[in-house]
Amino acid sequence: MDAHAVTVGTPPTPPTPFSTLIRVASHEQHTQAETSPFMGDLLGGRLGVDAYTRYTQQLWFVYRALEGASEALADDPVAGPFVRRELARTPELERDLAHLCGTGWRTGLEPLPATAAYAARVEECARVWPGGYVAHHYTRYLGDLSGGQIIRDRAEKAWGFARKGDGVRFYVFEGIPNPAAFKREYRELLDAVAADDLEKQRIVDECKRAFDFNGAVFRELGERFPRSA
Numbered sequence: 001m002d003a004h005a006v007t008v009g010t011p012p013t014p015p016t017p018f019s020t021l022i023r024v025a026s027h028e029q030h031t032q033a034e035t036s037p038f039m040g041d042l043l044g045g046r047l048g049v050d051a052y053t054r055y056t057q058q059l060w061f062v063y064r065a066l067e068g069a070s071e072a073l074a075d076d077p078v079a080g081p082f083v084r085r086e087l088a089r090t091p092e093l094e095r096d097l098a099h100l101c102g103t104g105w106r107t108g109l110e111p112l113p114a115t116a117a118y119a120a121r122v123e124e125c126a127r128v129w130p131g132g133y134v135a136h137h138y139t140r141y142l143g144d145l146s147g148g149q150i151i152r153d154r155a156e157k158a159w160g161f162a163r164k165g166d167g168v169r170f171y172v173f174e175g176i177p178n179p180a181a182f183k184r185e186y187r188e189l190l191d192a193v194a195a196d197d198l199e200k201q202r203i204v205d206e207c208k209r210a211f212d213f214n215g216a217v218f219r220e221l222g223e224r225f226p227r228s229a
């Protein structure tokens, strides 16, 4: 076989899609998040609804940071394509919190230190670094569309919420009837993100940081809600 034939016969390997890179790079931390003691106890039915409420309160601070920036980023070439109205969770969290805590749910509500740090980082990215915002957006929304459904199912059973009703509305995406198709489209957006290889690596690193922030929130919740059984 001559050299020319070899060249023709072995096409260059296509680069790994960015959606695969970011998923694979955060895989280990995902396993850690899934198996964190707080999540395990919560989903294992070993904690009371007060722990679930405290967790939902933390989510409110995080989504307020993510979604408070939506409008400002809607036309951004990097982050704009990801900003989708049907993902918005703040109104759902507010209905869940009104159900869990009553209409005065917001009075005196303070984030845990880890939650405050997480929300501050999301806000900072939203202000100064759209690529970083994409990392936080991916980490939360693609997770909610995936494992979030498992959490909803367990919460309904453990604390008696109506199926897809008040208390678990955060996990119900009324505007996304086909989550699998939505996730496919989302991955296509990731693959087409307006970023060079170096910026993509920085986004992957920020995604790992996003998982770390979630881990820190779980740890602080775990300290406050040690398992009861």
Ligand code: HEM
Pocket (backbone or CB within 6 Å): 019, 022, 023, 030, 033, 034, 035, 039, 043, 138, 139, 140, 142, 143, 144, 146, 147, 148, 150, 151, 183, 211, 214
């Ligand atoms: C007990 C808790 C959790 C469970 C049971 C869980 C479960 C899952 C499952 C089954 C998938 C795969 C879905 C698919 O292939 O389409 C997934 C994906 C994902 N999860 Fe989780 N998860 C949990 C916690 C978390 C946390 C805390 C985060 C981060 C905040 C997270 C972020 C993600 C992301 C970003 C994906 C999408 C990966 C990708 O396809 O690119 N998950 N999760």
